[in-house]
Amino acid sequence: MADFPLPILVLFVFFAFSWFLLRLHRKFQDKQAALPQREEYLRAHRQREAACHACGSKAFTEIGLSHGRDERRIVSCADCKELLFQFRREMAEEPAF
Ligand SMILES: [Zn+2]
Incomplete structure (x- = not known):
């Protein structure tokens, strides 16, 4: 496995998690707008x-x-x-x- 610097790995995990949360929120809002x-x-x-x-x-x-x-x-x-x-x-x- 490539030797990845820890701060970059932490940043990547943070952005991936944020993207996932935003996507979840957007999906919930779309569901509400379609009521x-x-x-x-x-x-x-x-x-x-x-x-x-x-x-x-x-x-x-x-x-x-x-x-x-x-x-x-x-x-x-x-x-x-x-x-x-x-x-x-x-x-x-x-x-x-
Ligand atoms: Zn009820």
Whole structure:
């Protein structure tokens, strides 16, 4: 085996691990962006009021798609963590100071 200097090996492992984490995060974000809109979800699961299709819970958690204040909201089940649907929240206008 080639005699590789340790700092270069450490750097390589660090970048490979970072690349892997970014890829994993990107894949998760793509999965969230592909979720159905709320109306499509209700229609697909024949529901009038939204409920988790996996466990039936009506407790949800909501996060922004790319950051906390993103108007594209991702809704998942608070009990079983299943990703459910997305919706767009109209943001209140910021006061123009
Ligand atoms: Zn659930």
